[in-house]
Amino acid sequence: MLTGFAVSSAAIFVAELGDKSQLMAMTFATRYRAWQVLLGITLATTVVHAASVALGFGMGALLPTEWIGLVAGIAFLGFAAWTLRGDHLTDAEKSKAGRTARSAVIAVTLAFFLAELGDKTMLATVTLASQHDWLGTWIGSTVGMVLADALAIGVGLLLGKHLPERFIRYGAAALFAVFGGWLIVESTLGLL
Template structure:
């Protein structure tokens, strides 16, 4: 049970921070201007649960196949990459913005499909794969899914109340610093395991 909670808490925190200022968070804000908030949140939740379940399966498989010390070094490298990716930032293309604003028969299906496609290969998916190599798969799956939905819900609420985004620069630097910190911790642990 301790492993489940550890996986949940770490994954929730990492994915919540990773999602702040991410392209899919911008999509959530855009969809919320067209559809009811609960339709958007249901679509996001279903898509995220599916993508992150696949991510966890990949990460769990890697965790079983590779020695722990090398997993830590690879995971550290991935987190440094996530830090750089976060500093670079994300924005919606005109095509993605048009898709988010186009009316659809079913708002939940439209949002879910858009989020499913947007999350494939995204940093939150890759972070989930990485975390699943280290922590309990169920905790990572539940934590990463709830972390992403919570961050997108926050964006929708803030967007609706304030009609503007969170301070992008602060979020970008804070998220990048947290990814780098996770990278340093994993690298130290991996090098320590390899040396021992």
């Protein structure tokens, strides 16, 4: 369980750096209290990552480990490319983040839930759950994402628009490429 927690926390933290969700967190932090934004992110992430872990755990029980590792490595290389491309909020997403809602927590939770469906962090969690303990992966992926978004909230509050987004995006992409290459090499050696 500890390995699943550690690997998932680190991988999802890195995956979240420079992601659209961080931009949303910064935007919401300018409108609502930081604790409300963080609570909404935590609620949405807990639900989305529970579904991701269930999907990944089911795949892991059906497929051989080496093949899952190979597919995971290729997926992580894809995540690296996706991260390099970067995410930007559309005008509609900025508008949704800026609207006043009856409850800030509900607004943030719904926005993050919808934004995370099919996002690279969800796909990364599916991949990790196919190889590691489901509970450790679920808790770790949730903690990693919440910490990355908490960092975005803090940075957004302190630095505003002076965040070096390009540097963060390149660093996250490089780490994904390293993780992906490592998984591919390890899985290929296991198949031989």
